[in-house]
Amino acid sequence: DQQVKQNSPSLSVQEGRISILNCDYTNSMFDYFLWYKKYPAEGPTFLISISSIKDKNEDGRFTVFLNKSAKHLSLHIVPSQPGDSAVYFCAASRLTGANNLFFGTGTRLTVIP
């Protein structure tokens, strides 16, 4: 059973515009959320994270928003750049207990120059 879901397999955005990637989770025990970015032929790399005590975390052009009541998080990229074209994975874990991450199926972002 998929505990972390990314319902949009792909997204295309014009360069300079905002990219919004969405993620939903079902396990209310999750309290730490991450986004990973993956280029072709490479492994995923950590991008940004947020703990459940916050509802927003910002790092440069990347901002993650968390809505705990809706069990939903989103990643905003502003402005989008062609180099942002990649697959983005949402992941969740519990800060205490098992140190494994549960990943979504990924969203392929294409930024059109």
Added chain:
Amino acid sequence: DAGVIQSPRHEVTEMGQEVTLRCKPISGHNSLFWYRQTMMRGLELLIYFNNNVPIDDSGMPEDRFSAKMPNASFSTLKIQPSEPRDSAVYFCASSLWGTDNEKLFFGSGTQLSVL
């Protein structure tokens, strides 16, 4: 640091053959994870080790899959016998448990094709 090193990068084999995937984690990391990436399920955790000890192998799909970590610098994932449905990208990742352990460092993966 060289990062997490996986070998081979690509593996093509025939159904029924044994396949062994290898991983060298980042030096000093004490947690190691094996993930499988498929279109339908994304990144699935197969097994993870803390200090070379398997902690959770509930994600291993069948008895055909086995993983070992004989020392802190090496791990293998073996599939015997392999089947076409095992075709996927297999990632190894490591982290330092007790710090930012959720921030996994991934290898480049092994693309496995079972014909």
